[in-house]
Amino acid sequence: ESESLGLNDFPTAERLQWHGHSPGTPDWSEASRFVAFTLIDSVKGALYIAFNTSHLPVTISLPEWPGYRWEPLVDTSKPAPFDFLTDDLPERDTAIKQYAHFLDANLYPMLSYSSIILVLSPDNDA
Incomplete structure (x- = not known):
């Protein structure tokens, strides 16, 4: 999965979608403390990457992809080893559930x- 993080070229507007707390609604104001984007690769799949720089927690809405679901790979708020859920982590399935x-x-x-x-x-449940 971490292979998805490598890019061979600069993402175009079709492959990079900006988001705010809801999909497709980035907040570029000076007061905003949240930004997210979806990086789409036709071969490697898609990544959703978000940064919450606020002192407050947030619940965000994710872009919908029929037939697919988002799974956590990295969450810097979690203690190790749950901050990076690699395929070889024995507790990965439990953490995702x-x-x-x-x-x-x-x-x-x-x-x-x-x-x-x-x-x-x-x-797989769809």
Whole structure:
């Protein structure tokens, strides 16, 4: 999964979508303390990357992709080893199930001063 983080070229507007607390609604104001983007690669899939620089936690709405679901890869608010959920982590499935009720609703809770990377995966339950 971390292979998805490598790019061979600069992303174009079609491959890079900016978001705020809701998909497609970035807040570029000076007061905003949250920014997110989706990076789409036709071969490697898609990543959702977000930064919450506020002192307050937020629950964000994720872009919907029919037949797919978002799975956490990185969450800097979690203690190790749950901050980076690699495929070889024995507790990975358990950790992902803890997010299921949020992810099923296309939501994700972020603590203050944290960042996340979510990976788009086929939804086997769909």
